[in-house]
Amino acid sequence: MxxxxxxxxxxxxxxxxxxxxxxxxxxxxxxxxxxxxxxxxxxxxxxxxxxxxxxxxxxxxxxxQVFNLEELLMEGVLCFMLFAGSCHMRLLDFKKHARPITLLSIVATLLGAIFYGVLFYAGASLLGLPFTFPVCLMFGSITAPTDPIAATSILKKFNLPKDISFIMEGESLFNDGVGVALFVCFSGMVTMQENGSFLAVMGKELFGAVLVGVLVTAVCFPIFALTGEGNRRIFVSLLAVSLAYVLCEHFGFSGAIASVVCGILFSALRNHREQKGKPIDLQEFDTFWEILDNLLNSILYVIMGLTFVHILQMPQVLLISCFAIIFNLIGRSSSVGLATLFAGKLPNGYDKLSFIKLLTYGGLRGGLSIALAMSTREMVGTETYNIILGSTYAIVFFTTVVQGMTMKQVYQRIEKKISEG
Structure with missing residues (x-):
């Protein structure tokens, strides 16, 4: 079949x-x-x-159990999932929390990749694994970005405070581009290619994607606003996000970031029209994207679950995965901790320690990490590839299932401490 x-x-x-x-x-x-x-x-x-x-x-x-997850994610559903997660973002709230979101999505992601790479290099040396330091840094860039899909679909069910929830969602949406740029930079070191400096890669991956997202939205949104057909608004939004993604793939930009930019701009322009007294009836639009987002999320998690067993059959993967999970928690907490030091006053009465604990435990990973891990097949040997893929699957499974199922209890303990303090 x-x-x-x-x-x-x-x-x-x-x-x-x-x-x-x-x-x-x-x-x-x-x-x-x-x-x-x-x-x-x-x-x-x-x-x-x-x-x-x-x-x-x-x-x-x-x-x-034979599904091409990499192709499904990177060439199929990822852009639509990211657009669905960002098209309802509150731009005024982002402006309000721009400082912590920027620090977490850029600084924490960069530090997380470096910390994880250093830890895994030390662990690989102890275990006698054939990992060079650039490979470990590349591995760190794979696991550093938190997953916007998991964060927005799981964490919001726990009734987190509005501002804290927005910061977490904002970080997970914007750090994809940083993670991809880091991956390109470190994978260039692995393959000994001249991919340019980190700033040059960031300029290409991030700012090029932003430009594409802005231009595509500028062309598509007027049709979206002027048409009187609800179905046509849905078609226009599908065209906008898919066109932005295809253009980014052609020019070598981050299609993930362009998808997020399109979603945010659609949301911002929609809110602007409402404030000017020219609201658009978007009931069909909202319903469509909620249903599509739920369906694509469901497909993603089922495929990841079905393919997880094959990963467990790889040699040494269980032991290495345990190290990978521990290093991931250490790298996440350290990077978030350093970034939070400069985040200023936090909302909802959160002190910095409670905020660090919440973001460390709420740093779920998902499809983007899996897709990046799969793309290393041609860069490294079979043994190294199997270790990278197996460890990434272990981190995604642990953060989604174990951390996701216990997140409510962790949050309640944090809230209790805040209320008592």
Whole structure:
């Protein structure tokens, strides 16, 4: 069984079945339940396949776990997921919290990649792994960016204070471009290519993407605002984000950042019209993007869960993954801590220590990290690639399932301390 439609049927069947079971029985956060149960199903399929002979049933089950996740993310759904997460952002709130969001999305991401790279290089040296320092820095850039999809879809369910929640969402949306730029810079060191200095890469990845996002929005939004058809507004938004992403891919900019820029500008222009007394009826638009965002998130988590079992079969991956998870927590807390020192007064009565604890534990990872890890296949040897991919999967799984499921308890303890203080 191969092709798009059979795989789509399998994915939709799992999304419906697992979602319904979780709704009626376990009642976990939705995204966590999809990944967790998909891992269990993937393990069961792997065990069942191992005892079958070469039959059509075996081939069908093997195809169940053959999804090109990198292609799906980087060339399919990532731009739409990022647009959906940012098209409802409150620009006035961003202006209010520009300083902490900028520090966290740029400074903390850079420091996190460096800290993680140094820690993993030390660990790899102790274990005798064939990792050079540039490879470890590249690995750090893969795991440093927090995932906007996971952050906005999981953390908002815990009734975080409005301003703190916005800062966390803003960081996770804007640090993708920084992470991609760091990845390009450090992967250039690995492959001994002349990719330019960090500032040059940042200029190309980040500012080029911003320019594309602004120009595409300037062309598309007037049609969006002037048309009287709700369906056409949806089509225009789809055109804007996909066109921005394709142009960035052609010119070598960050398509992820361009998608976010389009979403923010659509939201800002929409709010501007409302303030001028010229509101647009966007009920269909909002409903469409909420449904699409939920569907794409569901597909992402199911595929990641199904493919996770294959990663566990790689040599030494379990031991190395434990080191990777610990180093990730240390690198995240250290980088956020240093960036927070310069963030000024924090909202909602949060002191710096409580803020650092919340952002460290709320630093979930997701599809972008997996896609970047997969793109290292041609840069490093098979053993190094397997370690990078396996460790990245472990970090994504741990932050999404373990941290995601216990985030509410951590937040409640932090809130209790703040209220008592």
């Amino acid at each position: 191969s092709g798009f439609l059979p795989q789509a049927v399998i994915l939709l069947f799992l999304i419906v079945l697992l979602g319904f079971f979780n709704e009626k029985v376990t009642k976990f956060p939705y995204e966590i339940s999809l990944m967790l149960y998909s891992v269990v199903i993937g393990a069961g399929v792997l065990i069942f396949v191992s005892v079958l002979s070469d039959t059509p049933v075996r081939k069908m089950l093997e195809n169940l």
